[in-house]
Amino acid sequence: MKNFKFYSPTKIVFGERSVNQLGRQIAGKYKNILLHYGGGSIKKSGLYTEVMNILKEYDCEVYELSGVEPNPKLGLVREGVKLAKKKDIDLILAVGGGSVIDSAKAIGIGAMYDGDVWDYYTGDASVRGTIPLGVILTFPATGSEASMGSVITNEDGHRKLAVNHDILRPLFAIMDPLYTLTLPSKQTFAGIMDILSHIFERYFTHTKNVDLTDSLCEGTMRTVIKNAYILKKDPRNLAARSEIMLAGTIAHNGLLGMGREDDWASHGIGHEMSALYGTTHGRTLSIIFPAWMKYVYKENLDRFVQFAINVFSVSVVNKSLEQIALEGINSLITFIKDIGLPVSLEDEGLPLDKIDFMAERATEGGPLGTFKVLKKEDVIRIFNLAR
Amino acid sequence: MKNFKFYSPTKIVFGERSVNQLGRQIAGKYKNILLHYGGGSIKKSGLYTEVMNILKEYDCEVYELSGVEPNPKLGLVREGVKLAKKKDIDLILAVGGGSVIDSAKAIGIGAMYDGDVWDYYTGDASVRGTIPLGVILTFPATGSEASMGSVITNEDGHRKLAVNHDILRPLFAIMDPLYTLTLPSKQTFAGIMDILSHIFERYFTHTKNVDLTDSLCEGTMRTVIKNAYILKKDPRNLAARSEIMLAGTIAHNGLLGMGREDDWASHGIGHEMSALYGTTHGRTLSIIFPAWMKYVYKENLDRFVQFAINVFSVSVVNKSLEQIALEGINSLITFIKDIGLPVSLEDEGLPLDKIDFMAERATEGGPLGTFKVLKKEDVIRIFNLAR
Numbered sequence: 063m064k065n066f067k068f069y070s071p072t073k074i075v076f077g078e079r080s081v082n083q084l085g086r087q088i089a090g091k092y093k094n095i096l097l098h099y100g101g102g103s104i105k106k107s108g109l110y111t112e113v114m115n116i117l118k119e120y121d122c123e124v125y126e127l128s129g130v131e132p133n134p135k136l137g138l139v140r141e142g143v144k145l146a147k148k149k150d151i152d153l154i155l156a157v158g159g160g161s162v163i164d165s166a167k168a169i170g171i172g173a174m175y176d177g178d179v180w181d182y183y184t185g186d187a188s189v190r191g192t193i194p195l196g197v198i199l200t201f202p203a204t205g206s207e208a209s210m211g212s213v214i215t216n217e218d219g220h221r222k223l224a225v226n227h228d229i230l231r232p233l234f235a236i237m238d239p240l241y242t243l244t245l246p247s248k249q250t251f252a253g254i255m256d257i258l259s260h261i262f263e264r265y266f267t268h269t270k271n272v273d274l275t276d277s278l279c280e281g282t283m284r285t286v287i288k289n290a291y292i293l294k295k296d297p298r299n300l301a302a303r304s305e306i307m308l309a310g311t312i313a314h315n316g317l318l319g320m321g322r323e324d325d326w327a328s329h330g331i332g333h334e335m336s337a338l339y340g341t342t343h344g345r346t347l348s349i350i351f352p353a354w355m356k357y358v359y360k361e362n363l364d365r366f367v368q369f370a371i372n373v374f375s376v377s378v379v380n381k382s383l384e385q386i387a388l389e390g391i392n393s394l395i396t397f398i399k400d401i402g403l404p405v406s407l408e409d410e411g412l413p414l415d416k417i418d419f420m421a422e423r424a425t426e427g428g429p430l431g432t433f434k435v436l437k438k439e440d441v442i443r444i445f446n447l448a449r
Numbered sequence: 450m451k452n453f454k455f456y457s458p459t460k461i462v463f464g465e466r467s468v469n470q471l472g473r474q475i476a477g478k479y480k481n482i483l484l485h486y487g488g489g490s491i492k493k494s495g496l497y498t499e500v501m502n503i504l505k506e507y508d509c510e511v512y513e514l515s516g517v518e519p520n521p522k523l524g525l526v527r528e529g530v531k532l533a534k535k536k537d538i539d540l541i542l543a544v545g546g547g548s549v550i551d552s553a554k555a556i557g558i559g560a561m562y563d564g565d566v567w568d569y570y571t572g573d574a575s576v577r578g579t580i581p582l583g584v585i586l587t588f589p590a591t592g593s594e595a596s597m598g599s600v601i602t603n604e605d606g607h608r609k610l611a612v613n614h615d616i617l618r619p620l621f622a623i624m625d626p627l628y629t630l631t632l633p634s635k636q637t638f639a640g641i642m643d644i645l646s647h648i649f650e651r652y653f654t655h656t657k658n659v660d661l662t663d664s665l666c667e668g669t670m671r672t673v674i675k676n677a678y679i680l681k682k683d684p685r686n687l688a689a690r691s692e693i694m695l696a697g698t699i700a701h702n703g704l705l706g707m708g709r710e711d712d713w714a715s716h717g718i719g720h721e722m723s724a725l726y727g728t729t730h731g732r733t734l735s736i737i738f739p740a741w742m743k744y745v746y747k748e749n750l751d752r753f754v755q756f757a758i759n760v761f762s763v764s765v766v767n768k769s770l771e772q773i774a775l776e777g778i779n780s781l782i783t784f785i786k787d788i789g790l791p792v793s794l795e796d797e798g799l800p801l802d803k804i805d806f807m808a809e810r811a812t813e814g815g816p817l818g819t820f821k822v823l824k825k826e827d828v829i830r831i832f833n834l835a836r
Contacts, residue, residue, distance in 0.1 A: 063691045065464025070457060076708065077452025271688035274672040274696050281664025288660065301658035304450045308707065309661050317704070320695065321463065 063271050063321035070315045072208040073234040076308065080238045081109065084116045087196060087234045092153035095122045096146055096193075098166045099157045100130045104200065107241065113157060113198065125149050127169075130158065133336050133343070134165035136180055136216045142169035143179050146193060155196045156232075159253075160204025160343075163197055167212035167230045170195050183214055183223035195232045200241040202307040203253030203344060205260055205314025207235035215337060222337040235311070239304040247297060250306075251401040252344025254290045257310045258283060259347040263326055264319035265369065266355075266433050268362055272322050279318045280372045282309050287373070290401055327431030328354045331441055334420040339412055348403035349410060353448035355391045358434040363387055406448055417445040450658050450708035457702045459595040460621040463695065467625045468496065471503045474583060474621045479540035482509045483533055483580075485553045486544045487517045491587065494628065500544060500585065512536050514556075517545065520723050520730070521552035523567055523603045529556035530566050533580060542583045543619075546640075547591025547730075550584055554599035554617045557582050570601055570610040582619045587628040589694040590640030590731060592647055592701025594622035602724060609724040622698070626691040634684060637693075638788040639731025641677045644697045645670060646734040650713055651706035652756065653742075653820050655749055659709050666705045667759045669696050674760070677788055714818030715741045718828055721807040726799055735790035736797060740835035742778045745821040750774055793835055804832040 075083045088095075095117060104110045117124050127142050146154070146169055156166035170192035172179030181187035197207045206212070210230050215222045242250070265279040286309050292302040312318065331354075332346030359366040367383050370376035370390025378386055395405055404410040421441035430436040436444070462470045475482075482504060491497045504511050514529050533541070533556055543553035557579035559566030568574035584594045593599070597617050602609045629637075652666040673696050679689040699705065718741075719733030746753040754770050757763035757777025765773055782792055791797040808828035817823040823831070 063464070063688065063695075065467060066461075067470075068461040068463070074453075074455040074707075076455070077450070080452060083454075271691065273675065273692050274669065274699070277668025277672050278665055278699075281668045282661065285661040285664050301450065304658065304708075305660050308450075312661070312665075320461075321691075 064269055064323060066321045068316050068320050069228050070208055070231065070317065072232050072315070074208065074237060074311065075234060076237045078238060078240055080236050081112055081116070081198060084113065084196075084198070084236060085120055087236075088117075088120055088122070088153065092194070093122060094149055094151050094153075095124050096142065096149070096151040096154045096169070097124050097126045097157065098130065098142065098154055098162055098169065099126075099128050100159075100162050101128070104157050107200075107244070109157065109198070109200070109241065113155070117155075123149075125151065130162045130165045132161050133215045133222065133340060134161040134168075134213075136214055139165055139168040139172060139179055139214060142166075143172035146170075146173035151193055153194050153196060155198070157198040157200065159199070159201030160206040160256075163195075163199075163206040163232070164204070164212040164214060166195055166197075167192070167206070168214050168225075169193070171225070171230070180214075180216060182225045183216070189225060189227040189229055192229050197232045197235040199235055199237045199307070201245060201249060201253060202237075202242060202310035203256040205257070205310050207232060207237065208311050208315040210316070213333070220337040222333040237307055237311070239300055239307045242303045242307060243298050243300065247402065248342075250293060250297065251290065251403055252342045252348075253310065254286060254306060254401065255344040255348045255398065255403055257306070257313045258286055259328065259344075259351060260313040261286075261318055262351060263329065264322055264324045266325060266358075266362075266365060267322045268433065269322045275318055275320050275322055276368070282312055282318060283373045285309055286313075287397060290397075294401055323432050325431045325433040327433075327436050330430050331420070331424050331444065334424045335412070337423075338416060338420060341410060341412065345404055345410060348398045349406060349448050350444065352391060352395050352398065352405055353444045355394070356447050357440070357444050359387050359391065361434045366390055407445070408449060414449060417442055421445060451656055451710060453708045455703050455707050456615050457595055457618065457704065459619050459702070461595065461624060461698065462621060463624045465625060465627055467623050468499055468503070468585060471500065471583075471585070471623060472507055474623075475504075475507055475509070475540065479581070480509060481536055481538050481540075482511050483529065483536070483538040483541045483556070484511050484513045484544065485517065485529065485541055485549055485556065486513075486515050487546075487549050488515070491544050494587075494631075496544065496585070496587065496628065500542070504542075510536075512538065517549045517552045519548050520602045520609065520727060521548040521555075523601055526552055526555040526559060526566055526601060529553075530559035533557075533560035538580055540581050540583060542585070544585045544587065546586070546588030547593040547643075550582075550586075550593040550619070551591070551599040551601060553582055553584075554579070554593070555601050555612075556580070558612070558614075558617070567601075567603060569612045570603075576612060576614040576616055579616050582617075584619045584622040586622055586624045586694070588632060588636060588640060589629060589697035590643040592644070592697050594619060594624065595698050595702040597703070600720070607724040609720040624694055624698070626687055626694045629690045629694060630685050630687065634789065635729075637680060637684065638677065638790055639729045639735075640697065641673060641693060641788065642731040642735045642785065642790055644693070644700045645673055646715065646731075646738060647700040648673075648705055649738060650716060651709055651711045653712060653745075653749075653752060654709045655820065656709045662705055662707050662709055663755070669699055669705060670760045672696055673700075674784060677784075681788055710819050712818045712820040714820075714823050717817050718807070718811050718831065721811045722799070724810075725803060725807060728797060728799070732791055732797060735785045736793060736835050737831065739778060739782050739785065739792055740831045742781070743834050744827070744831050746774050746778065748821045753777055794832070795836060801836060804829055808832060
């Protein structure tokens with residue numbers, strides 16, 4: 063186990079009708095609220111009206127900024143920063159999924175800075191403070207509701223970059239699984255792939271003596287896989303929706319990575335696909351992860367054997383370690399296909415002529431990852447395993 | 450899954466030499482510090498000097514209150530409250546194990562109140578605020594370093610009572626497993642029993658659809674049991690010490706109980722034994738828990754079957770569900786004996802003539818527990834199963 067810090071102060075308010083707890087979170091503390099959301103879905107579902115009624119009841123001034131898209135854009139963030147400064151916003155309330163939350167986080171830190179908010183993402187400025195952020199989560203996937211990260215896409219030049227800082231962890235996250243019952247299948251399963259990937263990125267490590275977090279990772283992976291299959295058959299199964307929603311938070315609040323060296327290479331590679339083609343984040347991961355695994359498993363065969371046995375219950379009888387490891391990877395591929403996600407660029411209808419460009423971009427800031435350190439040539443090989 | 454709130458804001462600073470991070474936690478924020486600890490062990494180990502040097506370096510005024518005993522006493526708490534009020538303490542630093550931390554928590558809330566701090570424990574006053582609390586943990590067991598609870602013993606009348614409030618969660622907990630290498634075997638394994646009990650109290654529930662937290666509980670229990678056996682053979686195994694230390698925090702910060710109905714009956718019964726005989730907390734639990742399990746398992750046979758299979762790998766071939774469940778309980782008894790703890794009042798050399806008195810006391814405030822609601826007669830029967 064490595065030395066580590068773990069800090070996850072976000073108050074999770076979980077369950078049916080938990081939006082009714084919104085008032086208690088803000089009472090007497092916040093006045094000027096920036097309500098940040100995506101398209102019309104929260105209006106259709108009635109959540110918008112519920113939230114507005116509560117904010118009105120607590121005498122808040124509400125300023126709205128809607129229109130957040132998947133792979134949230136810098137343009138809208140800049141607009142939000144201006145608004146937050148002008149209106150003296152003291153709480154941002156993000157109502158939606160990971161894109162809305164990441165966009166809100168960017169606005170929160172941007173408003174505390176005289177320069178351009180993009181500076182944080184390029185590393186040209188360091189995060190110092192933020193406007194407090196509350197979340198009402200409607201779509202489990204990115205774990206942003208309790209994470210320290212924000213990922214923003216700069217439309218000029220197709221750059222998708224991240225900031226990570228403890229100050230970005232939301233104050234509270236209201237999570238009602240009822241909101242997720244009607245999510246389209248495509249979103250549900252792309253989200254599930256994102257959740258699993260957050261665990262993979264912590265689970266595949268060379269750090270020794272990590273019994274506890276291994277077992278937490280494996281238990282969370284098994285739970286996600288089991289309940290994904292339930293949702294495939296029965297999308298309105300509230301119990302399964304609840305398990306997935308909670309797993310999404312746990313997968314990325316830092317808990318599962320305590321004391322472990324992690325590896326974010328696959329996320330990094332996937333971001334280049336999203337930046338270039340707008341591919342849904344979870345679908346980049348379902349394409350990249352199996353290829354990454356095939357490319358790196360020999361770096362630590364034992365870990366892939368443990369994955370195969372403890373997550374996919376691969377039988378070990380009469381098999382070499384390598385066979386067991388590969389069977390684990392193939393079980394994951396089967397799972398991904400079963401939930402209707404792509405496992406190759408071709409599945410997603412993506413061209414092959416920009417592999418070199420994306421590999422160049424992904425490694426521009428230096429090699430990726432830790433489990434196996436990836437240079438541009440390695441990334442090209444991974445893309446080729448994912449053709 | 451039930452609706453729930455989860456809030457665990459304590460910053461965990463974990464690993465070898467993590468005491469070096471103390472300065473960063475207090476810099477520029479705290480001036481008058483109450484250093485609270487037990488006997489001389491932190492002086493022998495050199496930790497006292499290290500801490501004092503850091504506090505001096507940051508220009509803190511340090512006031513000391515030592516002498517905390519196991520089952521921490523109200524008398525010392527009252528002394529601490531007086532001192533904290535008089536010296537305008539702005540941070541309490543608890544250096545030690547659960548008793549020191551619980552005592553520090555009591556001082557923290559007591560200093561914000563004009564009446565007697567014991568009122569919080571009897572329920573005659575409600576917690577409103579506290580002096581912030583930092584922890585340097587030297588003994589993993591109670592989980593108090595990140596929990597919302599404090600348990601104090603009133604010497605007058607042998608009462609041991611608890612307060613639970615989110616405000617009692619420490620600001621930070623510095624956890625260096627090196628400190629635990631030299632813990633006496635008795636303390637180590639009593640602590641391990643306390644840790645396991647915190648999981649049992651959440652795991653044995655009637656709440657349905659708790660896949661994720663089930664798997665987190667089971668993984669944590671397996672990790673604790675595996676590493677306890679390692680420490681039995683090799684007490685100076687740092688990797689195993691680290692796993693146990695981290696498991697102790699996770700077991701009681703609320704994570705494993707998310708969305709579950711919990712049951713604190715066994716802790717409550719054990720507290721009466723400690724109040725009357727001064728029995729070490731973990732040793733009351735190793736006596737009570739197996740008896741409680743034998744008394745209640747029929748209330749939810751499936752859960753005890755799951756426990757037997759997923760925690761102790763009990764084989765199911767040619768066995769009835771009841772046999773599997775009982776084999777799980779017996780596996781726990783074997784484990785308890787293997788780590789040298791008592792499983793009966795007789796093992797601990799306790800008399801049997803106060804069972805009625807303890808059962809009366811334990812249920813004075815109403816029946817205990819939820820898995821099976823226990824009246825005085827039930828508690829007597831449990832004690833009799835533990836004779």
